[in-house]
Amino acid sequence: MTETPTHDAARYDFHAIEERWLPVWEERQPFRSGRPDDDRPTKYVLDMFPYPSGDLHMGHAEAYALGDVIARHWVQKGFNVLHPIGWDSFGLPAENAAIKRGVDPAGWTEDNIAQQVSSMKRYACSFDWDRVLMTHRPDYYRWNQWIFTRMFERGLAYRKHSNVNWCPKDQTVLANEQVVGGLCERCDTPVTKKKLNQWYFKVTEYADELLDGLETLRGSWPDKVIAMQRNWIGRSSGADVAFEIEGRDEPITIYTTRPDTLHGATFMVVAADSDLAAELAEGADEATQAEFATYVEKVKGENEIDRLATDREKTGVFLQRYGINPVNGERLPIWASDYVLADYGHGAIMAVPAHDQRDLDFARAMDLPVRVVLDCTDENGQAYGDPAETGIAAAGDGTLVNSGSLNGMAKAEAIAAITEELSAAGTGDAATNYRLRDWLISRQRYWGTPIPIVHCEACGEVPVPDDQLPVQLPAAEGLDLKPKGQSPLAAATDWVNTTCPSCGGAALRDTDTMDTFVDSSWYFLRYLDPAKADGPFDVLDAKRWAPVDQYVGGVTHAILHLLYSRFFTKALRDMGMLDFDEPFSALLNQGMVQMDGSAMSKSRGNLVRLSEQLDEFGVDAVRLTMAFAGPPEDDIDWADVSPAGSAKFLARAWRLARDVESEPGVDPATGDQALRAVTHRTLHDSQELVEGFKFNVVVARTMELVNATRKVIDSGAGASDPAVREAAEVVSILLSLFAPYAAEDMWAMLGHEDVALATYPAVEESLLVEETVTCIVQVKGKVRGRLEVPPGISEDELRELALASDGAKRAIGDAGIRTVIVRAPKLVNIVTA
């Protein structure tokens, strides 16, 4: 034993207990995961890794408290648990801090990490400290570059011109998730669009699998996250239809989910900011061209706030061009408008105002004709009025009219029929579309992974050969990191100017860095061997540990991070490096910690400082409060919970161990049977409660056990009863999931060491069997009496007992008995006539 705690301490002193055990754990490292010769079954429990954002806050405290419960539980259950931690250490926080203070982001980052490590250790996180990784280190981001190169070779990484989110103030591209309500998350400037040549990962290649794979996660992932991913991918099915264009050689293909309404098309619309619109406008008269140019200017200048406004007036320009409806030969005027998106489908639509609300709004604004082709009713069976009059598009189901060969068909039937007709005629085909776009990974920033591409005039885009990786970031010193529309790396001329790996001629490095979501897309694989020098991870390690059995983190990452990790997993699988399809077998989203009903923030003045809570109530009480507050996925309002109450309970539990008078190893069989029954019932139930994430209930049940034990010590058999020792040991083991310091101290007072590694005690089934059960006797559903019966009583016996009972007889009176429902042994319901 490293150190013997002072067992004669009369009072629970959490400060002293923390100081006593922290150095002991530091030396013993109880959570080093097993090395290759460890043959216990494995569990991989993973907390989403943090940004190195200074000290821990209440949100971290909740997340790590909950992840710890799970990891510690599996250790006690005899599993070889991998529970690692690392830092998502590239990205905005460090870069902003570096700009603000004029320091090197690397130094700032590593200082913060050091501070967080010591905070996490104090917080008693059960991490394996041998496996720490930091994504800003070259030995990590080297493998981002390596994977990027593999993606590039397979056509999964490519460069294209596209309209991207642009913050005019910060002069930088923004990821979708950095645009909050149309504003830049950093400076609240309205975001605009800008056309840039950027790198993308082809996530859409896996759209179907990413969608269908969600079904395999049902039950193990929160329904909410599955729904969000489903919506984000947004698969829709319909048809592509080719419309001949007057004065143009090529037809225009449109995508529609409602080919059944083809006869109701009265005009066409192309996205105002698309190349197609510009080309069509060129063929028009000068006045139209001018009008179009003005309109496009206006659209491009619009920010996201304007675009997101509800009840927005429809606007557009008639291009003086016409398309031909392939089913009836009608001439359809072609308009350009911003309500059609350039990067969805083909950037062009057929407009059916009678049956599409957006088209109807446009038709009414521009005074275009409306033709009903589906005689239909809404969900409540109400007939629609004339859409042109009511302004409400008839979006329901019904019978086709005014539609030639489709007349009389129902919607679904008509969709199938027309798709076949178009296909036979060569003017269309069934088609699928997705809301999901490819992932823009270029960032005009310094603090990220350099994109390992060299641009050569002769050879084009040439990946840096594997043996020249990593492409290291140039030193920050001397570079201006302020956003200015171009990556700061462009100014590092010595770095930018290089030779082409292919032809040896002069060439330039790509100056953008990768989105930090690249780092987090595969980090769970790097933990398997964070120092591995000849590959990102070992295939055999992956077979042994991965996928992650239990992932724990905030719902903030419900879409992007989880989607990207899923994409990486599938891509790496197709490269032959993984043999599974999904990275995270189970997911637990913890809620947020709030104060007085809203998110904590300095400006709101409701910030609760973790360090102050820890000083006042202790690590254990804070952790316990997090677990006890309610279901993990619910938000916690710190004003509603009581760390003081938790501390009080811990003191009460701790005193049990202090009071125990029997020796270690004493046989509990001779002890108080009623207490033993509570102990083993608690032990039995706690396992499934923990595994079902009902941590708050486990704590409540542990409180019951503490209360029952206290009672036996004070007014029953007394502190020397062996059952009291057994109960105190079980309390210590269960409590170690939530309050490791108190539990360790108790465990030591009880004569043991390393409660974290204590084996979960076997449940004695015989103690779970109750001698009698209370049976409820109801008459017409109302409780009229109770019977104490043996649990194995037969239905017939119980029926007789119930009918003979006083309460039942009284309630029945002279009424006849219609039927008797017996649910032995707990309930009898007598139904009278």
Add this chain to the structure above:
RNA sequence: GCCCCGGUAGCCCAACUGGCAGAGGCACGCGGCUCAAACCCGCGGUGUUGUGGGUUCGAAUCCCACCCGGGGUACCA
């Protein structure tokens, strides 16, 4: 607007998935300990289970409609 999730005691929350509405905690009150208090110990729990209907012998639980709260999403043809 659409899609999720939730609504149980003053508050945070349980309730084996259809079977006595109450496990645990907070707060509050009373009693014990104390010269007194804190700590500690003990005792104290009926409320339209958000509302209205339905299914059932029986509904917090299942179904329908609505109300309230939270979250996601937003012209995706």
